[in-house]
Amino acid sequence: MFSVRLLSCNRSIICGYPHNIKLAHYSSTNRNRKRRNAQQLVKTDQRNVLDDEQYYDRDFDDSRQIQSQKKNFNIKFQNVDSIFGTKHRNALYDDDDDDIKLAQVKRNTNNKRLVKQVNRKFEREQIIKNNPITDGTDDTIVHNKNIRDSIFKKIERRVLIPLPYDINKVNRFDILNQTIIPLYNMPYNMQLKKKYNYCAQILTKFGHKLSEINNPVQINSNGLPCQLEHVRESPRTEQYRNKDEFSVWPGIDGNSKTVGFFVGQPSIHERVVCVEPDHLFITKQSHIELSKKFQDYLRNVSPYDYCQNYGLRGHWRRLCIRSNENDEHMIIGNMNPQDLTTEQLEQEMYRFKQFFSDDQRIRSLYFHTSKNTRSTHSKEPYYHLAGKETIEEQILGHQFFISPSSFFQVNTTASEVLYRVIMGEMNAKRKTIMLDLCCGTGTLSILMGNQVKQIFAIDSSESAINDAKRNASANNLANVNFVVGTVEDVLPKLMDNISSKDLNNVVAVLNPSRRGLHSRAIKAIQRMEFIKRVIYISCKPDGEAFNNFVQLCRPPQSNYDYQPFVPINAVPVDLFPHTSHCELIVTFERF
Template identity: 25%
Template sequence: MIKKNDLFEAEITAMTAEGSGICRADGMAVFVPGTAVGDRCVVRVVKVLKKYAFGRLEELLTPSLDRTTPDCPIAGPCGGCVYRHITYEAELKIKTQRVRDALERIGGFENIPMEPILGAPSRTRYRNKCQLPIGLSKNGEMQMGFYAVNSHRIIDTHTCLLQPEVFDRAAEAFRAWQKLSGESIYDEAAHSGVLRHLYMRCGEKSGEVLVCIVANGAKLHGEDLLVKMLREAVPEITGIVVNINHERTNVVLGRELRTLWGKPTIRDTLCRLEFEISPHAFYQVNRTQAEALYNKAAEYAGLTGAETLLDLYCGTGTIGLSMASRAKKLIGAEIIPSAVENARKNAAHNHVTNAEFLCGDAKDAARILYERGERPDVIVIDPPRKGCDAAVITTIAAMRPTRVVYVSCDPATLARDLKQFTAEDYNIEAVTPVDMFPGTAHVETVAVLSRKSASKSFIPVSISPKDMGLSEEKDQPTYANICDYVQKTHGMKVSSLYVAQMKAECGLETQADRSGDKKQPKCPPEKREAILDAFRHFGMID
């Protein structure tokens, strides 16, 4: 059995989801950062657990054909990038395989209809947002950069190949100002000092730049000097703000903003729409690849202009709004109130008049929409890394959309959720990985599902009373006739109570007060659809 500090020779045969190479020693998997598939190397064991171990590359004996010279001197200790030592072609293969493996191993799928990964036009300078933690070095000087892997130890960084060059200029001007002003540095252990983070955003298309200083205080020493030095170093700058964060927390931004100069937002264009972006607003950090992702999602949605589109987990509305012109109606739902407000403002700013945005988590929003009778033709979901709640998927399936477009930032939770969708009468039609974050371990995926059996959906039909075996004089929307129609057309029995509930929901009559009957059953989804079909048949609703 291997133990800590053992040395062994091995070949790297695969990669983990986090970007480490995998080899074996004494039958145990060993994960080795900074390696590539095909490397023959000497590995030192640094940690042994029950079923696997972690190693460190000690000597590269025979390099993989995928290897290339890293273009960043701190790629290893920084930990933000894990693939700068291999070619981009190799990186895309790894990310494609990661998605496929998750779908096969977690989802249990075979013969997955996977399209080629959408690679980025550039591996460098693509991020439009940067947040640099600030701390003190051992000699008492300010350091600013990125946290080392699995720690809060700052790797002092003067340039990052993922960030635009304008951020480097702004950061150097900020460093120079701190030396001149003597403003104190935040100590997270003591919760003292002022400067916590330097936060920057830029518009790829607009060229606008916003610099935000996150501070454990409302005022900075030498604010006028800071504005002067930043504006001289960065002529593109359009706003300088202070974000006040007094909390003992790892959350970067506090709630309050104070503008030192210019405006507290930037503009940018995405999918022909213009967005106003504040420090708090969500906006995809790789705008070019976001357009590729949204265009693929729109292709999968297959909108013709006649559909109701539901955008769950809509954030500030970017995905839904990018498709709104192709839909009859857009409904967005998001749990964060400020994001919903931003979505509404974005819709108004872009003259989108067919959009409605609700505030609530996906489960509650889907239930509310279901209960008010909304039946979206297409549903787009872009959940957080943890994926969808099972109840959300069940409610989506009960709405019976023709297509579901799933945008995912985690292949594992995507695979888990797609497995539930297929159990809820949906088929996977296509899957496309998208490389939103070149150099890093992350990969986005967009998948489209379609309902398996249209025969199980209840399509409005026009059947005469004679066809139904009813006399013309009985063709009235009485409770008895509605129940009779449902049984003969859909093969199920419904009660007058359910009919009354549906009449009340459709505004056809006021349901009797049954508030004292706490055990009153609710009309099941399948019977609900059948009763609505009966209402259409009798001309009670459109």
């Protein structure tokens, strides 16, 4: 037996006109299929992103803005049965999260789906390329034609919305500032107040959640579950970025070899414009000048155009510039090789090297060919063309090597403020065992190496761990153990090999990407009762980190016996002046 549900009925039935009634049956088979689909969506959302570095304001989750734009434009999707494709490899993206996703599907109460928009033109041309109908046997030709016709129908359901800005040559720099640094017109003290209120709202919501799950925390007179200290300001608010990734795309004048930043999102908007960073005052002047030099190279030397889409046409994607406090620069040119021969690539590398080798500001020059939106060095290596392999930076008196793929906080002076706050919150002693979870290149572990007994640092990126080991060696540290793997898999095994007498004073520092920690990792920390203090650092505390906060404080289920954590202090640190984002450090304890 199965039940039949009336989903919708055309209003014209009342007037006596022909009508359509939509019916759907719900059997156990359908329910199981829905459950599998939901599990698959969860797995898709948990895919690893290769580069989790905090970036501009536009790089943080803008799903609310996107949904608002869709609503305002009155876009409605009905009866979408499936998502086309598995992965949108599109060179248009400059956002880590969007870089690996084709679409995000959300169900509403009426079983309608809102499908994130994709570049329609790209998909049609990509389908034509991958499904030729003129080659092969007659059966193959018919089969491929049917595939293309079916996919084209699905693509037609997708609509790109207009760019919400009336951008032109006069206002393009102001619009770029609004996109990347939306608080640029606000006095800095007002920015700090705004960020304090933002953190207070998150903690207030957190307190309500703790009451719902019966956590024993006491809400203070401000309605917060813990003390919220004042925002630690950035020592430098202009030209503070030590890393910029400049895209190559048509500019306001239509020149396809314009170097700058996107206004608009190709997955959402009908029009995307690349705007030069001339008046973006959080970017170093030297970075702007080098981006201009790269633009000259593209327009006057290189025979290759910008990469419009992966697997379709064009080559040049972006220029990455990294620098240190000594004004030494690392340059990384990135292009999609498409169908270029080895000889053609070598010729382009030679031209690129010759053009930049005479610039005294450049200490390290790289060339990176990538057929994917993001690639690790092990899959598609960086070609070192000239200069040193790394540049060096000093943080709180310690030396760090920066390679092309290294994670390093983009605001060097503010990162020192951040690390001082974290070390203060740890309250570490000489006998302390430190767990540095999601350690990246090991910056915090190295800073704490001489202050604690032993450090166990875990990160899922092999290249990050290799950088961390090199940095530890440069600072003559022997008590830091770096391990490659996920926290949920490595931590329990690691703790089993530690003597119980060393577990009396264990502090865990969690510094995940804005995707947060896996729930299995949080559960592992909860069940290790010797972990009495947890320091959680989040660049997006209203995202997945918030769920981690709640899970840390959730009382145990009946088959487990441990004390839940409670928040005791929170400190915001402004690493991103003129954006709406800041780091939030929350300290948890259990008694």
